Amino acid sequence: MFKVVELDCQSCGACCISSKDPDADKLCHLLDTDKVRLGSDEHIIGDHIATKVDRDLGCACVYLVGVPGKVSCQVFERRPLACVLIDVGDKQCAKARKRIGLDG
Ligand code: SF4
Numbered sequence: 001m002f003k004v005v006e007l008d009c010q011s012c013g014a015c016c017i018s019s020k021d022p023d024a025d026k027l028c029h030l031l032d033t034d035k036v037r038l039g040s041d042e043h044i045i046g047d048h049i050a051t052k053v054d055r056d057l058g059c060a061c062v063y064l065v066g067v068p069g070k071v072s073c074q075v076f077e078r079r080p081l082a083c084v085l086i087d088v089g090d091k092q093c094a095k096a097r098k099r100i101g102l103d104g
């Protein structure tokens with residue numbers, strides 16, 4: 001029997017948090033089209049979005065704001081394709097949640 005778990009991104013944010021990931025500075029890879037959409041922004045470093053060390057969230061995408069349990073993306077409408085392509089409950093989602101200690 002399957003246990004259906006409803007995931008709410010605004011109470012999660014795991015895929016925007018690198019935590020102990022050694023590739024912390026490579027949290028979000030940007031395509032050229034992503035860069036155009038984001039516009040000239042000091043938070044773009046090469047092909048990636050900068051990360052920040054946040055007291056509450058740990059090492060996270062610089063655009064992630066909030067506190068654990070209630071987060072949001074400051075650039076949601078123009079977020080990179082890599083972020084758009086993560087589906088709630090897919091492999092990447094599960095991996096991200098596990099990485100920061102959610103879902104075992
Ligand atoms: S896609 Fe998954 S890991 Fe990312 S915020 Fe939503 S529930 Fe969390």
Ligand code: SF4
Pocket residue numbers: 015016028049061062063064065072073074075076079080083
């Ligand atoms: S751009 Fe937004 S959705 Fe993408 S990693 Fe950063 S906070 Fe998360």
